[in-house]
Amino acid sequence: MRSGELIRRLVLVPPTLFGVAVIVFVLLRVVPGDPIAMMIPPGASEADIGRLRALYGLDQPILQQFATWLGQVASGDFGRSISVRQNVLELLLARLPATIELALLATMTAVVIGVVAALVGILLRGRRAEWVVDGGIGVLLAIPDFLWALILLLLFGVLIPLLPISGRIDPEIDLNLRSNFFLIESILTGHFDIAFALLHHMILPALALALPFAALVARLLKASLAESEDQDYAQIAxxxxxxxxxxxxxxxxxxxxIPTVALGGVQVTLLLGGTVLVERIFSYEGIGNMAIDAVINRDFPLIQGLVLTFAVLFIALNLLVDLMVTMLDPRLRHG
Amino acid sequence: MTATLAVEGLKVAIGAANVLRGVSLDVQPGEVRGLVGESGAGKSMLGRAVLGLLPANTSVTAGRIAFEGRDLLAMAEAERRSLLGRRIALIPQDPMTSLNPVKRIGRQIGNLLRHHLGLSKRAALARTTELLAEVAIHDPQRVLALYPHEISGGMRQRVLIAMAFACDPALVIADEPTTALDVTVQRQVLQLVERLRLRHGSAVLFVTHDLGVVAKICRSMTVLHAGRVLEEGETTNVLVRPRHAYTRALLAATPRADRPAEALRPVPPDLIDQLWSEAYRLDQVPAVGAA
Incomplete structure (x- = not known):
């Protein structure tokens, strides 16, 4: 990807986000469900309900609401959560690092497992043992991440209680960190005891997210390895x-x-989507878990903020994948 | 004198189909031998057998391939690998696909030198520059840093020739190295091969279907047909007084300036029946890849 292409892609980011904003805003107001109905106590008067609606601007026409919200978002104000009653941006900034760390750990785990499986598989190419590797990859791929979460939780949390099954870290540990990137900061600052405690909690959810993705990486890479090995330059080697x-x-x-990163890289978005259910299952305090609460409570401002956050993550990820592919393939660098 | 390459009674089969049916052929030190035949005659398969590059379902069923007296088929894998690329080299057919697309030219040559000659990084770089200059690449320093897609097909073939001669091989197998190139580039490549084999003292087995090429650079030639050696000898003798009708047909099918080419009559079965005592009809040869 040359710089011209990069600029073109960056220019396209705001319109993409605008499109996402329109869709989520309209959808939320078209589907049934009312945030005010979720928060009022039984027997509240019509006048009270009206006052609450006015407080959150829900009495305005949709177009008016959208214009107001968009204006606020553009100036960095994502509004106030209806259910948690906190600033949406602050909530997002507090929770997003937990999800990013989990997704990173899961991706790295998946890449390691996937690359090793693909290399073992290709070394066994043409032998009977190749089927064992292919079969294993197939099983990993066939079970979705949330099911892996339940299986792992039962296995290593309940039957053989080796690992914690809920939360991001033990509440008694004094974190005393500056950022919300607990794991990254504790590793960088040499607080390995904290890093270890964090990892202890992250292993199961990360593994649940990693296993199907590892299978995907393994399958893509093994197929690409087989194809490349049959090319002339490999034969001549x-x-x-x-x-x-x-x-x-x-x-x-x-x-x-090259093809593995190009095809597999964009699939990390699936892994990110998977964090919603997996974080819920392990009560992990990331934005995925928060998204489920936000939807249950019809917390419009929070849902809108979350969807935009996921959209930004997906766009960034796609850009990153394209940059990586360009780095790996000299033919793309020179056009 | 021990032959550089001595193939004796080589039989190669793809599945149950025989593609080489007892081929014998010698290449003496410093000799350039042409190996000709139409497509499917088995000439490339012979080169691949020597290099240990037979496809997965293909196997040597009988015979011997001796390199400087040592049987390549019988020796240990590691020993064979130490010969390949160093003492026995290949100039491949298609320069467009024969270089690794994601590695710079300099690195591809340098790795070979370091692997086989144990050169240091610095020494390998210096030698790579020399080799590129040897194959008439004028600005080696610039080409070293380029990727294969950044240079022309003729230039890539020259890089591959440089790699073939990099470790002073005793034998170079040139597998139709000019087929994928246009005519003017073909001539340059042939001249290069000729110059480098003289400089490095290598014998060459030149696999081709182009009798014109054979006439230019090969002292001796072997005509292969349907997996057997049909005719063999000094190039001038074979080309001027072909003993076999098939060779004559091959010659007649070669376009010349003074007369139009005749279509190659692929198989004159009666002549082949004459040549070998055993009953041999083409319809008994299973098609390649047939079950």
Whole structure:
């Protein structure tokens, strides 16, 4: 991707976000469900309900509401959550790092498992044991992340209680950190005891998110490795006296990585989407978990803020994937 | 004198179908031998067998391939690998697909030198520059830093020739190295191969279907047909006084300036029946890939 292309993509970001904002805003107001109805006590008077509606601006026409909200968002004000009664932006900033850390850990775990599985699989190519690897990948892929969450929770939280099954960290631990990126900050500042406690809580949800994605990485990479290994340059490397593992690692792998990153990278968005249910299952305090509460409570400002946040994450991820592919493939750099 | 390459009674089968049916052929030190035949005659398969590059379902069923007296088929894998790329080299057919697309030219050559000759990074770089200059690449320093897609097909073939001769091989197998190139580039490539084999003292097995190429650079030639050696000898003898009708047909099918080419009559079965005592009809040869 050349700089012109990058600029074109960046210019497209605001209109994309605007489109997302329109859709979520309209959808929320078209589908049944009313945030005020969720928060009033039984027997509240019509006048009280009216006052609450006016307080949140819900008595205005939709277009008017949208214009007001958009104006606020543009100036960095995402409004106030109806159910939690806090500033939406503050809520997002407090919870987003937890989700980013979880998604990062899950992605890294998946990449490690996926790459190892693909390499083992390709080394066994043509042998009977290749089916074992393919079968294992198939099983991992067939079970969705939330089901893995329940399986792991039952296995390692209940039957063999090895790991904690809820929360981000033990409440008694004094964090005393500056940012909300607990894991990253504790590692960078050398507080490995805190990092360890955090990881302890993150292993199961991260693994639940990682396993299906690892299978996807393994399948994509193994197929690309097989395809690249049949190319002339890999065959000719054999005629130059390189061993097969050497060829796979140094000649074939850098080529196979390109389609794998291009296709697999965008699938990280699926993993991010998976955080919603998995965070809920493990009571992990990220934005996914918060999204479910927001939807249950019809918390319009919070839902809008969350959807925009996910949209920004997805756009950033797609850009990152394209940049990585460009770095890996010299043919794209020179057009 | 031990032959650089001695193939004896080589039989290669794809599944149950025989593609080489007892081929014998010698390449003496410093000799350039042409290996000709129409598509499907098995000439590329022979080169691949020597290099250990036979496709997955293909196997050597009989025979011997000796390199400087040592049987390539019988030796240990590691020993064979130490010969390949160093003592036995390949100039591949298609320069467009034969270089790794994500690695710079300099790195691809340098890795080969470091792998086989144990050169340091710095020494490999210096030698790579020399090699590129040797194949008439005028600004090696610039080309070193380029990726394969940034240079022309002819230039890529020159890079591949440089890689083939990089470790002073005793034998170079040139697998139709000019087929994918246009005519003017073909000539340059042939001249290069000729110059480099003289400089490095290598023998060359030149696989081609182009008799014109054979006439230009090969001292001796072997004509392969349907997996057997049909005719063999000094190039001038074979081309001027072909003993076999098939060779004559091949010659007649070569376009020349002074007369139009005749279509190659692919198989004269009666002649082949004459040549071999055993009953051999083309319809008994299973098609490649047939179950």
């Amino acid at each position: 054999r005629a130059r006296g390189y061993s097969r593992p050497n060829i796979l690692l140094h000649e074939v792998f850098p080529n196979a990585l």
